Amino acid sequence: MTERATETPEPGMVLRTPRGRLFRFDPGALCLELLLTSDPGGLPWTYETLREPADLVRWAAESRLPDGLPLVVGDEELERARVLRGALWRMTRARARGEELAPADTQVVNEAAAAPPLVAAVTPSGERVWAPAATGSALLSTVARDAVELFTGPNAHRVRECEAVECALHFVDTSRPGRRRWCAMGRCGNRHKVRAHRARTALPGDGAGRAEGEA
Structure with missing residues (x-):
């Protein structure tokens, strides 16, 4: 469903509709990019792209995380990624609608965030790289910590859902007037x-x- 956006420095991921049309979408946060791997809302364009551990590695490379992540993911971590994704989707929808977050969902996020996150390092030449031995658990921790920042930070009230009735995409409205309506x-x-x-x-x-x- 996702394709790496390499032809332009514009933010966001390139998505493909069921009819094959490409469009660029920037949800505004790493944790919301994970939602693009499926459609938990069950709308007509339902899909699932996290079918095997390699799919989660591929998503990490397509996400807003810096390139060059030497990631190793196991089957258990893939299943935890799906669980985290579901919790994030329900939390995002609740926040967009001004509803309370479900304790069961925040517990999933908090447990994932409690694990050690991905670690960045600097080389003698001043380049930014990822520390070795990155795991799926560290990736999920980084995603969960991003969610904590989003849902408790200054943009928490700017989480939106696209106003098109046939669309299930959510995003952070970073526009100055705060009136973004569409994905x-x-x-x-x-x-x-x-x-x-x-x-x-x-x-x-x-x-x-x-x-x-x-x-």
């Missing part, structure tokens, strides 16, 4: 603009035009 203008934003335009230009009594504008 990406190249996807749901443009579709909304097209529908709104058709609704405005529909002839009086054109029921089909009105229906599409209301979709």
Whole structure:
């Protein structure tokens, strides 16, 4: 579902819709990037990309983490990644809707965050590298700690869900006015603009035009 964004320095990950259309989406946080590996909401474009440990390694390389992570992941850590992902999805949806976070979900995040995280190091030439022996547990700890920062920090009230009814994507609204509505203008934003335009230009009594504008 995800493809590495290497052609441009723009932030975000390149996603592919069920019809094969590519679009760039930046959820604004590492922990929300993990949600892009599946659709726990059960909407029509449901998918699962974490099928084996190598998939979690691949996701880490595609994420906003710096390159060059020598990661080793086991089957148990992969299952824990799925559990953490589910907890994060429910917490994200609750925060976006102004609801309380479920204790069972925050416990999952807290337990993952309690493990040692990924460690960065500096070389004699001044380059930033990852310390060796990085594990899946360390990766999940780093993701969970990012979630703690998000849900308790200044952007906690800016966690949003895309307003398109057929979309399950969530993001941190970092825009200055705080009025971001869509996951990406190249996807749901443009579709909304097209529908709104058709609704405005529909002839009086054109029921089909009105229906599409209301979709």
